[in-house]
Amino acid sequence: MLSLQAVTKRYGALTALDGVSLDIARGEFFGLLGPNGAGKSTLMSLVAGLRSPEAGTITLDGRPLADRTALGFVPQSIALYEDLSAEQNLSLFGSLYGLRGRELQARVTAALESVQLADRRRDPVKTFSGGMQRRLNLVAALLHEPKLLLCDEPTVGVDPQSRNAIFDFLEARARAGLTIIYSTHYMEEATRLCSRIGIIDHGRILALGNLDELLTRLPFEDEITFPATPATAPFAAQLAGQGALTTEEGTHCFRPPAGYKLSAFFAQAESLDLPPRLFTSHRPTLEALFLHLTGRTLRE
Amino acid sequence: MRTILTLIHKDFSLFIRDKASVSLTFIVPVALIYVFGQVFGINRKDTGPSGIPFAVVNASANPAAGQLLNALRAESAFKVVTEFKNPDGTTRPLTEDDLRPLMKQNAFRFALVIPADLIAEKRFGLRLRILSNPRNDIETQTVNGILQKVIFSNVPELLGQSLQSRARDLVGQPQLKDFNARIARTVADTFGVDAAVVERDIADGNFGLRRLDQLEETPPAGAATGSPASTTTRQDVFSQIVKIETEQVVGQDVKAPAATRVVGGWAMMFLLFALSGSATSVFDEKKAGLYQRLLAAPVRRSQILLGKFCWGVLVGLVQLVTLFLAGQLMFGINITGHLPTLAVLCVAAAAACTAFGMLLAAIAPTPQAASGLATFLILMMSAVGGAWFPISFMPDFIQTIAKFTIVYWSMEGFAQVLWAGASLTDLLPILGILTAIAAGVMAIAVWRFNRGTIFG
Numbered sequence A: 001m002l003s004l005q006a007v008t009k010r011y012g013a014l015t016a017l018d019g020v021s022l023d024i025a026r027g028e029f030f031g032l033l034g035p036n037g038a039g040k041s042t043l044m045s046l047v048a049g050l051r052s053p054e055a056g057t058i059t060l061d062g063r064p065l066a067d068r069t070a071l072g073f074v075p076q077s078i079a080l081y082e083d084l085s086a087e088q089n090l091s092l093f094g095s096l097y098g099l100r101g102r103e104l105q106a107r108v109t110a111a112l113e114s115v116q117l118a119d120r121r122r123d124p125v126k127t128f129s130g131g132m133q134r135r136l137n138l139v140a141a142l143l144h145e146p147k148l149l150l151c152d153e154p155t156v157g158v159d160p161q162s163r164n165a166i167f168d169f170l171e172a173r174a175r176a177g178l179t180i181i182y183s184t185h186y187m188e189e190a191t192r193l194c195s196r197i198g199i200i201d202h203g204r205i206l207a208l209g210n211l212d213e214l215l216t217r218l219p220f221e222d223e224i225t226f227p228a229t230p231a232t233a234p235f236a237a238q239l240a241g242q243g244a245l246t247t248e249e250g251t252h253c254f255r256p257p258a259g260y261k262l263s264a265f266f267a268q269a270e271s272l273d274l275p276p277r278l279f280t281s282h283r284p285t286l287e288a289l290f291l292h293l294t295g296r297t298l299r300e
Numbered sequence B: 001m002r003t004i005l006t007l008i009h010k011d012f013s014l015f016i017r018d019k020a021s022v023s024l025t026f027i028v029p030v031a032l033i034y035v036f037g038q039v040f041g042i043n044r045k046d047t048g049p050s051g052i053p054f055a056v057v058n059a060s061a062n063p064a065a066g067q068l069l070n071a072l073r074a075e076s077a078f079k080v081v082t083e084f085k086n087p088d089g090t091t092r093p094l095t096e097d098d099l100r101p102l103m104k105q106n107a108f109r110f111a112l113v114i115p116a117d118l119i120a121e122k123r124f125g126l127r128l129r130i131l132s133n134p135r136n137d138i139e140t141q142t143v144n145g146i147l148q149k150v151i152f153s154n155v156p157e158l159l160g161q162s163l164q165s166r167a168r169d170l171v172g173q174p175q176l177k178d179f180n181a182r183i184a185r186t187v188a189d190t191f192g193v194d195a196a197v198v199e200r201d202i203a204d205g206n207f208g209l210r211r212l213d214q215l216e217e218t219p220p221a222g223a224a225t226g227s228p229a230s231t232t233t234r235q236d237v238f239s240q241i242v243k244i245e246t247e248q249v250v251g252q253d254v255k256a257p258a259a260t261r262v263v264g265g266w267a268m269m270f271l272l273f274a275l276s277g278s279a280t281s282v283f284d285e286k287k288a289g290l291y292q293r294l295l296a297a298p299v300r301r302s303q304i305l306l307g308k309f310c311w312g313v314l315v316g317l318v319q320l321v322t323l324f325l326a327g328q329l330m331f332g333i334n335i336t337g338h339l340p341t342l343a344v345l346c347v348a349a350a351a352a353c354t355a356f357g358m359l360l361a362a363i364a365p366t367p368q369a370a371s372g373l374a375t376f377l378i379l380m381m382s383a384v385g386g387a388w389f390p391i392s393f394m395p396d397f398i399q400t401i402a403k404f405t406i407v408y409w410s411m412e413g414f415a416q417v418l419w420a421g422a423s424l425t426d427l428l429p430i431l432g433i434l435t436a437i438a439a440g441v442m443a444i445a446v447w448r449f450n451r452g453t454i455f456g
């Protein structure tokens, strides 16, 4: 549905997006995962039509981005008039998308209810907690029922309750067919929500795929421990040739070399009829992959 | 102690980081003081007004009238106008009938008519007529003062001639000539001067009445020195002799003249402050990311700017009309009588001021810089544009700059409507200028907005 072809965006000398190509299918919940300054917001703003790229094309359903009503955009900041009430804010944004009268009224009410703000509808937004403001910020982008929702870090500074409310809300919308691009630097958000993830850094997409696809790209570096019993002895002997194996107090500890595939390890164990529960390891996480791809240096 | 030093150092660091506040603290006051100094004529040798348009109709063939005209021309406060410009570019001498319409159009606010019978045959003394449009109090008082000085210092000759002509009436030309000749001879004999010269002086009316000038030096007992009363003595003598008729040509029906004169300047200052305050809202909206949200919606930049502009004009209009109506309630200024014309003018003035506020928002990097710059420019424009002090008292270059300020043209317009009762047609030139300023400034603002970071 959305297609980016070799999109490049510069701010003066700084290249914020460097030849990014990306295809997002209808109904996808796409996670854009990257550290600070990676280019997530820049990518979002290009898709939202706030800026134009120096090179490359962005198309929605094969056509250049022209119809703004197909898109909903949740800015990274809380883009609300804080002296106006929740209801006034939503009415304003709904009107800008051409909604009028009863229709507008009904959608505003439904939107407020969907994020549990109906009872505070008449209060000025500045009296809201951070979590309430975030929820309103999110729902304000959906009044016109867009096909594609761009969420730029919608859970910054939000407590776990509000965060879960936002997740539930977005998951429900995704199930209802909404296509979502969701940028974040929280691994667990991407893990929980996204059907596909792109890891972005320094304006480039470093990895792209669903969670499992991404994890297989992770070189297995953690140590794995298992009991030193007669049953595991043949396996230990095999492993000794593949990496560093130490034995201490009845426990084998295997440290695989760089590039060692976790899948290979478990395939061998299976062929020796050793059940996976014997092995204790840290399951590789998105975080491990993320740090592996983006490095550990501090970002802007 | 250490803590306090650390805290002071922190404030210092913050201060020098903020270019706007540094310039507000040092550069802006110095610049303002310079301009105010110019405006209020501090440090000028030739304090007082200059170049006030002043029309003179000289219907008298008397050479003394020509002398009076030359004396007025020599007065730097006045720019003497004696010719009427025809639409085809040719000119002819002004007549008294030209004066009133021209004064209603504010071509000039003061005029002197030297009538054909300046020195009447049938009576003793002189007649002059002064026409004025006392739109500005300070200006009017000053002009009257200067005019009296010029007239009275030329009175002795005129008076002598008046005496001669009266004598001619009474005794006839031959006897008068004989009388003059005898006096001349006596004077010549007594003082040892040329009798022919004395006789000619007497015939010209020049027989030493200039000494009356010295009366000025002896104020009446009890009058404070330096007070206007110090000229009373001379005036007392002269006002017996010189009959000056005064006629207010414009604004004679204005109900509350004092309030009507100042209301425009005040209104403009408040308007500018209100609108520059609203300019900072642009920064709030940008900071909150609201422009991202708006522009992601089917909203164009031009629509955002136009919306802001129209809102500013609306606020300005309501504010101005409210201020004026308050002026009617509190000071009796006649507003309701001019409401439609005034409203149109208010729209034009508010449009110019709003455009100005938008330009500030477009060029200033931060809201602090915007409001600092606004304060600076508002004070400048108000001072230079004549909101506080009549611009005719300012140096020529400031008078020229004034013509580029919104304050000047708006006040001009308000005076035209409230003081001179101008109609919409009369007001067209000023409306055109204000609209042109609004459009020009707005064009620059839009251009800067599109290049700047507000929508970035």
Ligand SMILES: Nc1ncnc2c1ncn2[C@@H]1O[C@H](COP(=O)(O)OP(=O)(O)OP(=O)(O)O)[C@@H](O)[C@H]1O
Pocket: A011, A014, A016, A034, A035, A036, A037, A038, A039, A040, A041, A042, A043, A076, A185, A300, B456
């Ligand atoms: N308006 C701008 N002008 C100049 N540089 C910019 C601008 N916006 C972003 N950048 C730079 O472009 C790069 C990408 O910024 P971007 O905001 O897209 O990152 P991000 O992934 O959204 O980061 P974050 O997680 O902190 O929001 C950064 O180096 C940033 O400093």
Ligand SMILES: [Mg+2]
Pocket: A040, A041, A042, A076, A152, A153
């Ligand atoms: Mg960002």
